[in-house]
Amino acid sequence: MSKINENNPVIGYWMSERKRQKLNWSEFGKVCRYSGFELVKIDLERPLEGQGPFSVILHKLTEFIARNDQQAISLIKSVENYINSHPEIVVIDPIESVKILLDRYRSYGIIARSRLNDIDVFTPIYVELTSNNIAENIKKLQTYGVSFPFICKPYVAQGTNDCHKMALIFNEKSIVDCKPPCVAQSFVNHNALLFKVFVVGDEYQVVERPSLKNFYPSDRSTIFFDSHNVSKSDSSSQLSILDPEDQAYVPRIDDKKLKTIVSVLREELNLTLFGIDIVVENETGRHAIIDINVYPGYDGFPNFFNSLMNCIKKKLMEKHKNLTAENRINKTFLNCSVKVETKLEQDDSGFDTCDSSDERKHRQLISSTSINSKMNTVSKKIVNRT
Ligand SMILES: Nc1ncnc2c1ncn2[C@@H]1O[C@H](COP(=O)(O)OP(=O)(O)OP(=O)(O)O)[C@@H](O)[C@H]1O
Ligand SMILES: O=P(O)(O)O[C@H]1[C@H](OP(=O)(O)O)[C@@H](OP(=O)(O)O)[C@@H](O)[C@@H](O)[C@@H]1OP(=O)(O)O
DSSP states (O other): OOOOOSSSOEEEEEOOHHHHHHHTTHHHHHHHHHTTOEEEEOOTTSOGGGTOOOSEEEEOOHHHHTOOSHHHHHHHHHHHHHHHTOTTSEEESOHHHHHHHTBHHHHHHHHHHSGGGGGTEEOOOEEEEOOOOHHHHHHHHHHHTOOSSEEEEESBOSSSSSTTEEEEEOSGGGGGGOOSSEEEEEOOOOTTEEEEEEEETTEEEEEEEEOOOOOOOOSOOOEEEEGGGTSSTTOOOGGGSOOTTSOOOOOOOOHHHHHHHHHHHHHHHTOSEEEEEEEEOTTTOOEEEEEEEESOOOTTOTTHHHHHHHHHHHHHHHHHHHHHHHHHHHHHHHHHHHHHHHHHHHHOOSSOOSSOHHHHHHHHHHHHHHHHHHHHHHHHHHHHHO
């Protein structure tokens, strides 16, 4: 097992070249150096064991996690194995949590079951469509209460070429335009304003983005669109221009609700880097969460790299504290067990008690096995941290 180099801790990262360039990632290298860290790109084609030791692993592996081929599966498996055998490393973010968010249906479920309901924050009614049988889909939509118009969103939320291709469906005869497997979600009118919340650990920022205009049930045909042409900071889609009959009212986000949304989701998702897309429903002012993204673009987040660095330092401190506490608990456990065992040996006077001496030996064996395994973990951790 490799050791953490505390004098010059290494942050190993992986993200696509496209994302690296968009974020101007080399600047983060400078921030790292300034804070005494080394920033190293992980080579996914080589075993990770020889590339460390890492103090932190930061990744956006969504494009591999979303893929279902053998190569991607075994690549992710080997990253997972490496992470599992190095509990001392801070991982941003756990692959298990990322997997959940790549499945739109599951991430909507998390919102729907969370205590956000208590503050009237909701995810618009949704249902998963898995079959091409139109009658079955109509029935499902009715049963779950998905209303027209609704948006058909690909099942996989991030990391594929098609995951941002959506269809806005206005009537029953257009249900044929759904492309299962997908999630159908009722459309919420929100005057074409989207609030994007970018979260970095304890910090967050809201940026306003263009969004889809108000729509109503009608005979019109399906609108197919790519979400990246609608809701980027420089988007100027025709679909975002309000109709003359719409009220030129500007929705507002409630800061107190926003704070609760971030803290509830941070806890529910077990993620450090994520984005929440919120719209405010016309008339009711209710806040609807329409999407959650893993490690989003952070476009408009001032000093993102400084916030990221602060967050990494905080996570390292927490990890250090947890490992120290674990060591202390293990030592206490060891002391107690040694005392109990000594007492057991003294008690073994040859008289028949309710425990046979064989049973006692068996118990002692179990006890010392568990001490040994605990000590192994402790000493491994001590080795890793020196
Ligand atoms: N339920 C909804 N009601 C109203 N508008 C919606 C709803 N869901 C999505 N939209 C609109 O469609 C756009 C794309 O939806 P969504 O955010 O789910 O797509 P995405 O591809 O996951 O986006 P991202 O690029 O953030 O990953 C949103 O920006 C918003 O304009
Ligand atoms: O940065 P990446 O390449 O990861 O792209 C992400 C994109 O960021 P970008 O706008 O900087 O492209 C995000 O947009 P914002 O929510 O931040 O607006 C969001 O669309 C993610 O779903 C994308 O992840 P992907 O689907 O590609 O995995």
